[in-house]
Amino acid sequence: xxxxxILLLLVLIVGGGAYWYFTTYSPKKADKNTTQxxxxxxxxxxxxxxxxxxxxxxxxxxxxxxxxxxxxxxxDPSSSxxxxxxxxxxxxxxxxxxxxxxxxxxxxxxxxTKPIEREYPDSDMVTGYIDEYKVSATRYxxxxxxxxxxxxxxxxxxxxxxxxxxFPLELKASSYLEEHELSYGVLEQNGGEVEYTKYYTIIDSxxxxxxxxxxxDEYDExxxxxxxxxxxxxxxxxxxxxxxxxxxxxxYKVTVAFADSHDRVYVMMRKKL
Numbered sequence: 001x002x003x004x005x006i007l008l009l010l011v012l013i014v015g016g017g018a019y020w021y022f023t024t025y026s027p028k029k030a031d032k033n034t035t036q037x038x039x040x041x042x043x044x045x046x047x048x049x050x051x052x053x054x055x056x057x058x059x060x061x062x063x064x065x066x067x068x069x070x071x072x073x074x075x076d077p078s079s080s081x082x083x084x085x086x087x088x089x090x091x092x093x094x095x096x097x098x099x100x101x102x103x104x105x106x107x108x109x110x111x112x113t114k115p116i117e118r119e120y121p122d123s124d125m126v127t128g129y130i131d132e133y134k135v136s137a138t139r140y141x142x143x144x145x146x147x148x149x150x151x152x153x154x155x156x157x158x159x160x161x162x163x164x165x166x167f168p169l170e171l172k173a174s175s176y177l178e179e180h181e182l183s184y185g186v187l188e189q190n191g192g193e194v195e196y197t198k199y200y201t202i203i204d205s206x207x208x209x210x211x212x213x214x215x216x217d218e219y220d221e222x223x224x225x226x227x228x229x230x231x232x233x234x235x236x237x238x239x240x241x242x243x244x245x246x247x248x249x250x251x252y253k254v255t256v257a258f259a260d261s262h263d264r265v266y267v268m269m270r271k272k273l
Contacts (some may be wrong), residue, residue: 018202019098051082058135058148059107059111060093060095060097060100060146061104061108062103062104063095064095064096064097064144065096066093066094066095066096067094067095067145067187067188067189068093068094068185069185070090070091070092070183070186071089071090071091071183071185072087072089072090072091072181072182072183073087073088073089073159073181073182073183074087074088074089074182075087075180075203076180076181076201077182078201081151082127082136082149083116083127083134083151085154087158088151088154089151089152090151091149091152091153092148092149092150093147094145094146095146095148096144096146097139097144097145097146098144101124101141104137104139104199104214105125105126105139106185108126108128108135108137108148109126109128111127111130112126112130113129113131114128114129115127115128116129122138124139124141129187130150132153133150133153134150135150135153136148136149167196167252168196168249168252168268168271169249169254171267172225172226173204174221174222176203176216176218176221177222177265178200178201178203179199179200180198180199180201181197182197183194183195183197188273192273193270193272193273194272194273196267196268196269196270197267197269199264199266199267201263201264202218202219202222202264202265203218204218204263207272219260219263222265223258226245227245230247230256233247234247234248234249235247235248242257243258243259243260244258245257246256251271251272252269252270252271253270254267254268255269255270
């Protein structure tokens, strides 16, 4: 799986990251639209791919433009996937489509090898299997944006076996932070950007001296430490109102945002392609 992660990252950075394209697999089920459009789609490289070394060849139905393509892994105990799984990993594509909501949702329903009936269905979303992968496609009536998620089988991807934990920059370790969601991918805004994100939850160290009060303000401890650690980095800025640090590192813009309201620290790194 490490090899897969490295391959994905290389394609992201060298190839623009928006188009994962290989030629070793094709879906077992396809309707007329798939066959009619396949050559055009492949010529335009509008296909997302690569699941565990295989090609999952999914057409971006009536695509006008591609907004982003990213890979996510989440092991936060308080979070679960749309399929109720934890931890979970998925490949996420956002694109603009000229198809209507009905056309888009019907298209993906028709290429599912088996539908997935959710307890609380959403009229804007369809879910199903394409072979072993759980897939969701969402297209809201008021917007022309399609949100496509391809979820890995839980046994195939773990935090230790993927490349997502290899950020370009690892922040100073803190005993008050626990790392959770990791992502990397490409955004098509601003001429194309590589983006890495992750978030940490703040660990409450509790009342060790049992005086009825919290011994440490962990949020403030981490914020104060990071401000002191990174204040000499190029173009460092601390925004008091946003509780946010920014600086530059090897061409990346680094943003570290502290969210006291839900005890998280968010990290984002972006770099132009």
